[in-house]
Amino acid sequence: MMNQKMHNLTEEMNTLLANSIPNSNLGTDLEESMSYSLNAGGKRIRPVLLLLTLEMLEGDKSKGLATATALEMIHTYSLIHDDLPAMDDDDYRRGKLTNHKVYGEWKAILAGDALLTKAFDLIANDQSLNSDIKVRLLQRLSFASGHLGMVGGQTLDMQSESQQVNLTTLEQIHHAKTGALLKFAVMAAVDIAQPNENIASLLETYSEHLGLMFQIKDDLLDIYGDEQKLGKAVGSDINNDKSTYVSLLGIEGAEEKLAQHKTEAYECLKQLSSEYDTQYLDAIVKLFSERES
């Protein structure tokens, strides 16, 4: 049932993303390049998490669609820029050529810039939300994706390459780099549905545990993942001498930490379950801890 649900939401997001970039009629392939990366697949986990949280909160799904699309645009722009030669220099992502390999480096930079800008545009122009909610979402998104969030985390991550960092720094990196957008997914639904403060606070804690689970699992998959399922080579962290949860805690220690966050995420949901149907958010915890790709 969760699988069907996830599948339907992913398909819905794919359709929205495929139609999200109107042509400028300037006669360039900038829009094609933006759409190439938006349409390159992926699990759409951030927008799906937003929509599942909104559903749990009994919010109107149509009010979450533009923000979910914007969120995936931010994620996509970050991948385009991360893949650039000056950053991670990746030629492939999910088995497809990266943006700059198809459209060239300068256009990939501009396509990323334009997707980032378009994300704010989508929320600011969302007809289904009032101005107060839009402003709240835009505040939250600019915080989560900027120098205090995702971009800051990516900078610290790049700076920490090929050097040992301690667990505190590792958590700082991931809290900002991947955690901030996952938290945004959950808290955007809170902004839209506006439950009481106690509910909001439980969901915030839930989202933080999810973010850490996501990263620990990533590090574990780099050790024992299936290259076919992952769509990328394993062992790259070791080869790059990168500090990970596994290098700092060992496989068992990382598994233990994953289990700990899983327990705490479930604990949040248990408290929410007296008021809401938490089945899908429960399933997300299971997915995050058991995913193979």
Added chain:
Amino acid sequence: MMNQKMHNLTEEMNTLLANSIPNSNLGTDLEESMSYSLNAGGKRIRPVLLLLTLEMLEGDKSKGLATATALEMIHTYSLIHDDLPAMDDDDYRRGKLTNHKVYGEWKAILAGDALLTKAFDLIANDQSLNSDIKVRLLQRLSFASGHLGMVGGQTLDMQSESQQVNLTTLEQIHHAKTGALLKFAVMAAVDIAQPNENIASLLETYSEHLGLMFQIKDDLLDIYGDEQKLGKAVGSDINNDKSTYVSLLGIEGAEEKLAQHKTEAYECLKQLSSEYDTQYLDAIVKLFSERES
């Protein structure tokens, strides 16, 4: 008097920009890199134009400061990305090393991304404006700076390098690449002060003529400008075989076109002068047509 006014506003903007990036405490120099480019000087013409328009409309100056700062951040991020090796590959700007020459290419990409994001953050968090006005400004800024505006124009400009384009395409490029942010400067003041539709429409036309004047003058200065005053080499358009107003119309033809837009910009202001004191916006037209750098 205009000089003093411009000087004061420029200084005020410099101070605001110098204090606009709080540290993330992530222990990287990302914020330093963002501030380096924000503090690298320049005429601050866009924020100054915004504040002068707001003053003419008898709007509250304090309501324009955050948006003016955001606008200069967008302009600054675009310069950082334009200077990158994959784009224009410039080592110097205004006599200072470009961002990537000081901080490296990957950090320059991220600093640009973070400044773009911060611009939206500043407006969304502006305490002096209500949510409706903020949303209107954010709609306008995301449009002006995205794929339908500045980034689209930059793409078309890059794509047109080393090839002849006609006057229609040249105007399309500049309308989007430089015109969109200049129009934003004027129309943001309209959003904040909310004059009637007739006034708004006159100011929009005024801003469009300003945008074209700006570019025509740029092309002329590349022919007869003073390298010392410009802070860059002249003749680069010719050397790069770039289509400009001068290459398409000749010097005289370009001067004529400049004069024409000047007349039309003054005409808009003449109509506004029955209701408002247009002295500063008149002076802007003079500045745009006579500037030496």
